[in-house]
Amino acid sequence: MLVRNKLKEKINKGEAVIGTWNTLSSPLVTEVLAQSGLDFQIIDLEHGPFAMDQVHLHVSSCEGSQCTPLVRIPENSDWMALQVLDQGAYGVVVPHIESLDDAKALAEVTKYYPKGSRGFTPFSKAGGYSDDSISEYVDKAIYETLNIVIIESKKGLENLEEILKVDAIDVVYFGAYDLSQALGFPGDMQHSSLIQEIQQGIDLVNNADKYAGGFVPKNKEDVQKMLNMGMRFITYEVDSSLIHKSFNSISSWFSEIK
Secondary structure (H helix, E strand, O other), X not given: OOOOOHHHHHXXXXXXXXXXXXXXXOHHHHHHHXXXXXXXXXXXXXXXXXXXXXXXXXXXXXXXXXXXXXXXXXXXXHHHHHHHHHOOOOEEEEOOOOOHHHHHHHHHHHOOOOOOOOOOOOOOOOOOOOOOOHHHHHHHXXXXXXXXXXXXXXXXXXXXXXXXXXXXXXXXXXXXXXXXXXXXXXXXXXXXXXXXXXXXXXXXXXXXXXXXXXXXXXXXXXXXXXXXXXXXXXXXXXXXXXXXXXHHHHHHHHHXXX
């Protein structure tokens, strides 16, 4: 069931946090990541081969650690948000947010009354499978969960100030790869126009007392650049990439010494 959200506590204190993208769909990999000391991991239902009815296994793999399980759903869908939250996710990460209406719609389906109209049941993993403490569960579901929106289009950038007016939005993540394509230079993460657009967005986010994230830093220098830009929600690398690089380096030096 929902307990104290350690990630949200750090966010409320203004601390920078670090996590990674989980794309491999293995509960054991999720548990390894959770035990590594990360603040969070994003279980990626958009690009990873996850099954909706297995989300609870990944949430359970994070229990007993300081790592908060967040879930990226493929679209701004009420039933998808409901499913992952009922299965115990401590936050949803939602792509393709482009307007105030998009942000309001997300807030509406992720919060219970009086903050929203999320479909209600206490008989879930999040609710502890019981209606013994409904009011306590409602409070936790409202205040312990996080809403993270992904800005990845010109329209999203243009409407960012309006999107930030929604109180229930906690983190704004700038999808740099998609933004680079939308701005006309796909894959060029160092393009000056991309950096400028994201920097302006970060400033708006920070001025609204929310958290900004983006890019996929791959080393300490990258992370320091993100921090210098004002990002405090750091998504370091991707699980599959980290595993591949680690064993590729081993096979490379082994081929030289055998």
